[in-house]
Amino acid sequence: MNGPHDTDDIDRIQHGLAALREEVAKRIVGQSAVVEQLMTCLLCDGNALIESNPGLGKTTLVRTIAEATDLSFSRIQNTPDLMPADITGTEIIRESGNTREFVFEEGPVFANLVLADEINRATPKTQAALLEAMQEKQVTTAGETRELPRPFFVLATQNPIDQEGTYPLPEAQTDRFLLKILVEYPSRDEERAIVDRYTTGAPDPAVDRVLSRQDLMRAQQLTRQVPIADDIRDRVIDLVRATRTADNVEFGASPRASMGLVLAAKARAFLEGRSHVSWEDVEAMAHPVLRHRLIVDFRAEREGITPDEVVADLL
Structure with missing residues (x-):
């Protein structure tokens, strides 16, 4: 990390990371520890399990990070009737003139940043569909292996209090998550700021793109060094x-x-x-x-x- 090119990279990327915190703060009040842990997860090229009660801004936080880092974003709402193909994608018949052909239609897992909401509401078979994606950065469907876009992260959420109708994650699944992040309730002052910010009818604050996909991947390399x-x-x-x-x-x-x-x-x-x-x-x-x-x-x-x-x- 001592070469001149590395020094230039480090300065530029750390400036981008500082700017990323500022962009997230435009929409998220407080939660500095959660933001730091999510950014840590991105630098490690890892996955995170986010546990919190409903209504604490998890989706907004993840979407904001995606917007500020030039990452494609998708959200999977897990339910008991969700099938593995609903996540990975499936082959469909497409007609063109007089010909028909099988075409693979990508599922929501084909994004840089995948938010798997309430992952413990999906059945074990559907949860397992994410295992290969999380560990190998690829999915296998119809006998063919397809690479996922890089970088690739799964940020999954679960509700710690409403366990009725859920399927607890097995140890093999939880071990695939680098971090388990707990999101706590905001303080009284922070909650007042949230109410003032989002009850006036004003549009959500615009978020600037401050860290490119290439710089994020370079930051992952520098982190390991x-x-x-x-x-x-x-x-x-x-x-x-x-x-x-x-x-x-x-x-x-x-x-x-x-x-x-x-x-x-x-x-x-x-x-x-x-x-x-x-x-x-x-x-x-x-x-x-x-x-x-x-x-x-x-x-x-x-x-x-x-x-x-x-x-x-x-x-």
Whole structure:
């Protein structure tokens, strides 16, 4: 990251990332931690599971990021009757004159930024249709593998309180998400600002395109080049390994969590404009990287102990 071309790239891209925060703030009041974690996810080329109650602006946030980064956007409303082909696409017969031919019609997964709303309302078969897309950046339909556009992200949401008629995500699915992001209610002042902004009849604030698709992909390359000291890397590994033997934990995190936490710490350092990873970056990203990868035991569930509390104790 020390060459002159890299320096120019870093300056331009970090300026674009700062501008992206400003564009998001035009429509989203507060939620700075959520915005930072979503931007971290983009820099890591990862997927995120967003958990919150309804009405907290998740769709607006994701759509705004797509507009400000020149990314194509699609939204999938998951329901129990949604079929895998409704996501990946299907072959249809198209007539042209006297001829008929099968043509593949792309589903909503063929976008740079895919918002899978209420993913736990889809059946396991439909949830599985996203697995290949999330992990391999491709889909296989009618015996043919088709590449998805790059960059490609799945941002899925689920409602933590309304679990009736839902299909909880299996561990194999949740592990595909780099981060699990919790969206909290706004403060009183923030809620007043939201009400004032969106009840006057004025159109939504315009969002400028401040970070190109190419610059975002270059930022992903630069993120991986951010150095991390050996002792911090080893502490990350020890932290993840400790989840497997911790009290109140039935199943701990896998090596995928170790890789994810190192990469997320690098992305946060890059967002902060620093040229190296600090332990503060690890602490900031430990909860969103690990909380969905820990399964607490029955005793912990009975006592109300959450994965976040386990992570905090280990830290």
